[in-house]
Each structure stands twice: as C-alpha cells, then as structure tokens.
Amino acid sequence: xxxxxxxxxxxxxxxxxxxxxxxxxxxxxxxxxxxxxxxxxxxxxxxxxxxxxxxxxxxxxxxxxxxxxxxxxxxxxxxxxxxxxxxxxxxxxxxxxxxxxxxxxxxxxxxxxxxxxxxxxxxxxxxxxxxxxxxxxxxxxxxxxxxxxxxxxxxxxxxxxxxxxxxxxxxxxxxxxxxxxxxxxxxxxxxxxxxxxxxxxxxxxxxxxxxxxxxxxxxxxxxxxxxxxxxxxxxxxxxxxxxxxxxxxxxxxxxxxxxxxxxxxxxxxxxxxxxxxxxxxxxxxxxxxxxxxxxxxxxxxxxxxxxxxxxxxxxxxxxxxxxxxxxxxxxxxxxxxxxxxxxxxxxx
Amino acid sequence: xxxxxxxxxxxxxxxxxxxxxxxxxxxxxxxxxxxxxxxxxxxxxxxxxxxxxxxxxxxxxxxxxxxxxxxxxxxxxxxxxxxxxxxxxxxxxxxxxxxxxxxxxxxxxxxxxxxxxxxxxxxxxxxxxxxxxxxxxxxxxxxxxxxxxxxxxxxxxxxxxxxxxxxxxxxxxxxxxxxxxxxxxxxxxxxxxxxxxxxxxxxxxxxxxxxxxxxxxxxxxxxxxxxxxxxxxxxxxxxxxxxxxxxxxxxxxxxxxxxxxxxxxxxxxxxxxxxxxxxxxxxxxxxxxxxxxxxxxxxxxxxxxxxxxxxxxxxxxxxxxxxxxxxxxxxxxxxxxxxxxxxxxxxx
DNA sequence: GTCGCCATTGTGAGCGCTACCATGCGCGGG
DNA sequence: CCCGCGCATGGTAGCGCTCACAATGGCGAC
Numbered sequence: 001x002x003x004x005x006x007x008x009x010x011x012x013x014x015x016x017x018x019x020x021x022x023x024x025x026x027x028x029x030x031x032x033x034x035x036x037x038x039x040x041x042x043x044x045x046x047x048x049x050x051x052x053x054x055x056x057x058x059x060x061x062x063x064x065x066x067x068x069x070x071x072x073x074x075x076x077x078x079x080x081x082x083x084x085x086x087x088x089x090x091x092x093x094x095x096x097x098x099x100x101x102x103x104x105x106x107x108x109x110x111x112x113x114x115x116x117x118x119x120x121x122x123x124x125x126x127x128x129x130x131x132x133x134x135x136x137x138x139x140x141x142x143x144x145x146x147x148x149x150x151x152x153x154x155x156x157x158x159x160x161x162x163x164x165x166x167x168x169x170x171x172x173x174x175x176x177x178x179x180x181x182x183x184x185x186x187x188x189x190x191x192x193x194x195x196x197x198x199x200x201x202x203x204x205x206x207x208x209x210x211x212x213x214x215x216x217x218x219x220x221x222x223x224x225x226x227x228x229x230x231x232x233x234x235x236x237x238x239x240x241x242x243x244x245x246x247x248x249x250x251x252x253x254x255x256x257x258x259x260x261x262x263x264x265x266x267x268x269x270x271x272x273x274x275x276x277x278x279x280x281x282x283x284x285x286x287x288x289x290x291x292x293x294x295x296x297x298x299x300x301x302x303x304x305x306x307x308x309x310x311x312x313x314x315x316x317x318x319x320x321x322x323x324x325x326x327x328x329x330x331x332x333x334x335x336x337x338x339x340x341x342x343x344x345x346x347x348x
Numbered sequence: 349x350x351x352x353x354x355x356x357x358x359x360x361x362x363x364x365x366x367x368x369x370x371x372x373x374x375x376x377x378x379x380x381x382x383x384x385x386x387x388x389x390x391x392x393x394x395x396x397x398x399x400x401x402x403x404x405x406x407x408x409x410x411x412x413x414x415x416x417x418x419x420x421x422x423x424x425x426x427x428x429x430x431x432x433x434x435x436x437x438x439x440x441x442x443x444x445x446x447x448x449x450x451x452x453x454x455x456x457x458x459x460x461x462x463x464x465x466x467x468x469x470x471x472x473x474x475x476x477x478x479x480x481x482x483x484x485x486x487x488x489x490x491x492x493x494x495x496x497x498x499x500x501x502x503x504x505x506x507x508x509x510x511x512x513x514x515x516x517x518x519x520x521x522x523x524x525x526x527x528x529x530x531x532x533x534x535x536x537x538x539x540x541x542x543x544x545x546x547x548x549x550x551x552x553x554x555x556x557x558x559x560x561x562x563x564x565x566x567x568x569x570x571x572x573x574x575x576x577x578x579x580x581x582x583x584x585x586x587x588x589x590x591x592x593x594x595x596x597x598x599x600x601x602x603x604x605x606x607x608x609x610x611x612x613x614x615x616x617x618x619x620x621x622x623x624x625x626x627x628x629x630x631x632x633x634x635x636x637x638x639x640x641x642x643x644x645x646x647x648x649x650x651x652x653x654x655x656x657x658x659x660x661x662x663x664x665x666x667x668x669x670x671x672x673x674x675x676x677x678x679x680x681x682x683x684x685x686x687x688x689x690x691x692x693x694x695x696x
Numbered sequence: 697g698t699c700g701c702c703a704t705t706g707t708g709a710g711c712g713c714t715a716c717c718a719t720g721c722g723c724g725g726g
Numbered sequence: 727c728c729c730g731c732g733c734a735t736g737g738t739a740g741c742g743c744t745c746a747c748a749a750t751g752g753c754g755a756c
Contacts, residue, residue, distance in 0.1 A: 013742095015741095015742055015743085016742065016743065016744095017742080017743095025705075025706090026705065026706045026707080027706090027742090027743080027744090028705075028706060028707080028743095028744075028745095029704090029705060029706080031743065031744060032704095032705090032744095035744090039703060039704060039705090040704070040705085041703090041704065041705090044704085044705085059742085059743080060414070060741085060742050060743070061410075062409075062410045062411075062413040062414040062741085062742080062743090063410075063414050063711090063741070063742035063743040063744090064742075064743055064744075065410040065711095065743090066408070066410040066411050066414050066710095066711050066712065066713090066741090066742080066743070066744090067710080067711055067742075067743040067744040067745075068711085068743075068744060068745085081435075081436070081439060082435070082436075082636035082639065082640075084636065084640075086435050087429075087430070087434050087435035087438065088429070088430075090435065090438045090439075090442070091429065091438075091454060094438070094442075094452060094453075094454045095454060098451065098452075098453050098454070103409060103446065103451075104442060104446075105442075105446050106439060106442045106443060106446070124404055125406075126361060126404075126406065232640075233640045233641050233642055234642040237642055259640055262641075263641075263642070265614075266613075266614050266617060266641075269614060269617060269618040270617040270618060270620075272618075288430035288432065289640070291430065292430075292432075292580075292581045292607055292637070293581050293610075293611075293614075294581055294582045294585055294611070361712095363711095363712055363713085364712065364713065364714090365712080365713095373735075373736090374735065374736045374737075375712090375713080375714090375736090375737095376714080376735070376736060376737080377734085377735060377736080379713065379714060380714095380734095380735090383714090387733065387734060387735090388734070388735085389733095389734065389735090392734080392735085407712085407713080408711085408712050408713070410711085410712080410713090411711070411712030411713040411714090411741090412712075412713055412714075413713090413741090414711090414712080414713070414714095414741050414742065414743085415712075415713040415714040415715080415740085415741055
C-alpha cells in the first residue's frame with residue numbers, strides 16, 4: 001500500500017522539488033541558481049528562473065539555515081539601554097536578521113563589568129558573531145576578548161576601525177566638514193563647536209572636520225569657540241552657556257550630536273534668542289531627538305539601519321567562509337552620510 | 349564501509365538527541381518536556397530538565413519551525429519608527445523571543461494604508477501572532493482585520509482593551525491620579541494639565557485621573573488649566589505657552605507624556621522661570637527623553653519591556669492552546685506603574 | 697584514438713526537530 | 727479472565743534545503 005498520507009506540508013508553498021520538476025532539472029541545480037552560484041549554464045539558469053517566477057517559489061529560511069548548519073546567533077552588545085540610536089539599530093538588525101533567518105540576541109554589557117564574564121556569557125549562549133555599536137566599539141580590550149573567543153565582529157560607527165574587527169562607518173570627518181562648509185556658505189563666520197565625549201573616537205574626527213572646514217575658508221581658529229562636551233544633553237547645556245556668554249557670540253553652533261544640539265536650542269531660548277533667527281544650531285546623527293524638538297534640527301544623517309544591515313551581511317560572510325575560524329577581520333565599509341536641512345539653521 | 353564522515357554539525361550545540369541520551373529517554377520525550385506538553389511523568393520531566401540545564405541545551409529555531417511545528421513568527425506592528433517607547437519595547441520583545449526561541453518580525457503599518465494589504469503581508473509572511481502597541485492598538489478596524497485573519501494579538505498600553513484581542517496595560521487613570529496627588533501633597537494647588545492625542549484612548553484616562561485627584565482634594569476644576577496637546581513636543585510648546593500666559597499661572601504642570609513635558613520645561617526656561625524652583629513639571633511614560641533632558645523629569649514609569657515580555661507570553665499560550673483557531677482574546681493583564689521622582693518637581 | 701581535465705549536473709544523506717503512529721503497562725468492568 | 731481504555735513513552739518518517747561527492751559529457755593534448 002503506497003497510500004501516501006497527506007504530508008505535513010501545509011497547503012501551498014512550492015519547494016525546490018516542485019521547481020526542479022517544472023524546470024526539468026534536479027533540486028540541486030535549483031538550489032544553485034537560487035543562491036547565485038557559478039557553474040550553471042545560462043540556458044539552465046534561465047529555465048530555472050522561469051520556473052521559480054512561474055510557481056512563485058520562495059526559499060524556506062528555516063530549512064535553508066538548518067541544512068546550511070549556519071545557525072547564526074549574532075549578539076548585539078549594548079551599554080546604554082536608552083541610547084538614541086539603539087532603536088533604529090535594532091530595526092535594521094531585525095529586518096536583516098529576519099530576512100537571513102538568523103537569531104538576534106541582545107546582550108547588555110556594563111563597561112565596568114569584568115571582560116571574562118562577558119566572554120563566558122557569549123560562549124554559553126552559543127553566540128557566533130558580535131555587533132559592537134558605540135560607545136563599546138572603542139573599547140579595545142573588549143574587542144580583544146571577543147577576538148580571543150574567535151568570534152567575528154563588526155564595529156558600528158567607530159572612528160577608529162580595529163584590526164581585530166570589521167567595521168561599518170560613515171566618514172565622520174567629511175560629514176562635519178560638509179556641515180560646517182554649509183554654514184559657511186550661508187554666511188556664518190563665527191561658528192561655535194561643542195565637542196563630543198573624548199573617549200569616543202568619532203569625537204576627534206568631527207572636530208577635525210570642523211577645523212578643516214574653517215581653515216579651508218581661511219578663517220583663523222579661535223579656541224574660545226570650541227568647548228568640551230560628552231554627548232549628553234546636560235553637557236550641552238553647560239557648553240552652550242559658555243559659548244553664548246562670549247563677548248562676541250557665535251552666530252551658529254555645531255554640536256557633535258543631536259542631544260547637545262537640543263540643549264543648545266534650549267539655552268538659546270533661555271537667553272531670549274530665537275533659533276534660527278538669532279542663532280543657528282545643528283547637530284549630528286539625526287536621532288529621534290532631531291525631529292522631536294522644535295525647531296527641528298539640521299543635522300548629519302547617519303544611516304544607522306543601513307549600517308546594521310550591512311554589518312550583519314559582513315558577519316554572515318565571515319561565519320560562512322571561515323567556519324568560525326580564520327576570520328581575520330579588517331573589512332571596512334564606509335557609507336554615505338547626508339546633510340539634512342531642517343529648521344534650526346538660517347542664513348546669516 | 350560504514351566509515352562515518354565527520355558530520356556537518358559545526359562543533360558544539362547539543363541537540364535533542366544529546367539531551368535524550370543524557371537523560372536516558374527518547375528524543376521525543378525531550379521534545380515534549382521542552383515544549384511543556386502534558387502527559388509526562390514529573391520524575392521524567394525533572395530528569396530531562398536537569399539534562400537540559402546541564403548541557404546548556406537550547407532548541408534550534410530553524411529545525412523546530414521546519415518540522416512543521418508551531419513556527420511562531422510574531423509580528424510587531426508599528427506606525428512611527430521613532431516612537432520613544434519603541435526601543436524599550438523591542439528590547440523586551442527580543443529578550444523574551446530569544447528565550448522562547450521564536451522569531452520577531454518588525455512590520456511597519458501606515459495608518460493610511462489599506463487594511464487588506466496589511467492582512468496580505470501578514471499572511472504571506474506566515475505571521476501567526478501580532479503585537480499592537482500605541483497608537484495602532486486603538487484602531488478598531490485594524491484589530492478587526494487581524495481577527496479575521498484568525499491571528500491572536502495583544503494590545504500593548506491601550507486605554508480601551510478590545511474584545512477581539514488580549515491586552516497588557518497599566519492603569520493610566522490611577523497613575524495620573526497618583527502623580528497629581530503627589531503634587532498636591534507637596535503643596536501645589538494650581539496644577540496645569542496638558543492632554544494627549546484625543547485619538548488615543550489613554551489620553552482621556554490620564555485626564556480623568558488628573559480631574560479625580562483634584563476633586564478628591566476638594567479643588568474646583570478650572571477649565572483654563574486644561575489644554576489640548578497631541579503627544580508631540582511641538583504641541584507641548586503651544587500648550588505650555590497658553591498655560592504660562594495665564595493671569596494666575598499654575599505652579600505645576602502635568603503633561604500627558606514626556607515629550608510634552610520636555611517642551612514645557614523649554615518654554616518655562618524661555619519665560620525666565622526655573623524648573624523646578626518656579627515651576628514644577630512632570631511627564632508620563634518615563635521614556636528616554638525623561639532622563640535625557642535637564643532637569644530630569646519626574647514622571648510615571650510604564651514598564652514597557654516587562655509589558656512586551658508578558659504580551660509575548662500570552663501570545664505563545666494563545667497559539668499553543670488554540671492551534672491558530674479558537675483564540676477568543678480577552679485576557680487582560682494590568683501591571684504596576686511607578687511614580688519616578690526626579691529633579692523637575694519641587695514642593696510649593 | 698585515448699586519456700585526462702574541467703565545467704556542469706545529479707545523487708544520497710542528513711541538518712534538528714516534531715507529527716503521527718505504535719507500544720507497553722496498569723486497571724476497572726463485563 | 728480477558729477486553730479495552732488511558733496514560734507514558736518510543737520509533738519512524740519526514741519538514742525543505744544544501745552538503746560532499748559521483749557521474750556525465752565535451753574538448754584539447756599527446
């Protein structure tokens with residue numbers, strides 16, 4: 001009795017076998033075509049493609065990752081649960097992870113925590129690749145520990161790509177340069193700068209961009225226009241107070257991130273200055289803060305979701321190729337930034 | 349030649365078979381225990397549990413969903429990508445999803461989009477349960493469409509639990525009541541209120557709590573102290589301008605969310621008032637904004653991550669029990685809120 | 697002509713898990 | 727005393743895909 005009982009397959013969902021039959025080839029060939037492998041005749045490839053389109057075949061992620069044995073569990077290390085970019089980062093990660101059928105694990109790491117503990121957690125959770133956003137991505141010892149656990153990793157938005165890791169960044173210096181050049185173009189000459197946390201490598205880059213833009217416009221650097229901050233709103237408050245207390249006050253202030261820019265707007269208002277009429281303000285990152293407050297901030301958009309997506313892509317490659325071994329790191333992708341012009345900047 | 353070539357399995361990752369061997373039972377029994385099915389002796393169950401813990405076994409999501417099991421793909425519907433609570437919501441979801449070995453799909457839904465399209469997307473993605481946070485959770489037609497697709501769902505933080513869905517909330521009215529009572533206790537008598545978006549059901553509840561607290565303190569309601577807002581920072585700007593323009597100005601302002609409270613702080617500063625010395629301000633939700641700005645906001649903490657966790661728990665139960673069928677909805681869990689006292693409120 | 701080589705395609709097994717039986721066992725009713 | 731029932735557990739067969747390897751075929755070199 002070859003009575004084939006209704007198989008467990010739900011209803012529709014064509015499989016490789018269906019496509020193979022339709023195209024008159026073997027399942028393996030279908031697999032090859034779908035995965036874009038070489039060494040398939042163009043004619044065959046076309047036939048399979050046609051069958052795929054015809055049947056509306058979509059590969060089953062679960063089956064694929066089961067068979068491919070690349071059960072990727074990638075960890076997203078974070079220090080500050082309320083970091084502004086986290087939400088978008090997560091969005092990008094989830095999107096890509098969903099598409100690739102891999103699992104995303106959120107892993108909190110307190111910079112004061114002992115490194116070996118982290119390593120142990122990663123191992124016991126069978127993590128096999130790690131995503132390291134700021135500010136963690138600038139902690140060399142952290143990277144080293146992960147490296148020792150032989151896990152490939154990607155630094156996201158670091159200013160100083162390590163040899164131990166891959167990296168996805170924007171060109172922070174060029175972005176700052178472009179933003180300041182824009183301010184110069186619309187007539188500003190005295191431009192204040194609020195620096196970021198000195199522990200994060202991007203801070204120095206953004207400052208360098210600012211300085212280079214001024215130099216390019218033949219404006220002499222004025223140290224009183226550059227004040228320290230640490231990326232927090234509160235530090236932005238103090239910094240902009242200093243800047244606005246200056247005898248000859250700046251007509252524009254460029255803060256190294258959106259939180260500090262928001263603080264600058266608040267301080268300006270407190271001093272009876274309107275933004276942007278009396279003072280132009282701009283930030284960096286284009287986080288939610290930039291569009292939450294009013295006036296909405298002119299800022300540099302960092303494509304965080306896109307960065308996450310690419311980071312995961314890199315990780316997949318790394319685990320695939322080197323089978324958890326010889327991944328040496330070092331791939332570095334630099335994405336395009338964008339100057340987003342909104343309401344907090346006006347021509348001088 | 350039974351020469352068994354090195355299997356494709358990577359290195360570690362214990363499987364059901366490993367656990368079964370360790371516990372001296374069959375893989376099937378392990379599966380049963382792991383999935384919490386009945387009809388397993390307590391003694392056996394304990395033995396398996398021990399083996400699981402011992403080996404650090406974690407089910408392989410891919411294999412599970414391949415095997416035709418309840419391939420749990422739960423969708424998180426969101427409207428606004430930069431909503432403040434999204435980040436924490438995601439955190440809670442991911443944590444729980446990771447633990448339960450189910451897949452979280454982020455699904456964007458524009459309230460202007462045609463409902464049938466959404467339904468189609470959910471089906472084609474093989475979603476089998478849905479999480480609906482604000483503001484979507486108050487769109488009855490949306491809930492109806494999901495219901496028709498026979499998908500169980502949970503409304504998160506709605507003010508008006510639907511019969512069609514489960515719900516996880518806090519008691520918004522009681523929270524507002526408690527916060528206002530606190531303001532009254534420390535001497536405030538003229539307390540302004542900025543209402544939330546009238547399309548969201550929590551708005552009315554929060555207002556009711558405010559009014560009830562005043563009534564309980566025998567304070568006559570003053571309509572000029574209640575102004576409309578819509579949960580945006582910008583609306584908070586206008587609303588608090590109104591409030592501070594009043595002849596007899598309030599000594600405290602309670603905004604229905606943190607963004608509007610932040611706007612209120614900004615406006616107060618612009619008017620030369622210090623917070624909290626001249627004006628106390630408080631918000632609602634305890635989003636990142638509350639601790640980003642300075643002074644940090646006194647607010648009502650909504651345990652968003654915890655809510656997400658419980659919501660997923662409910663969904664798992666629903667899909668398990670009713671096997672995508674008779675889940676009638678209606679479970680409603682109400683969590684405790686917390687008044688978080690920070691720096692934006694002072695005694696009168 | 698024969699060999700060997702590469703490019704192309706096919707074969708069989710198995711990834712880890714669970715659905716669907718089958719089995720064994722104790723027990724109460726006929 | 728045996729039947730049948732219900733509970734606890736085991737065995738087997740896939741889920742859809744891709745791996746390693748085998749087979750095929752065309753073509754140039756000797």
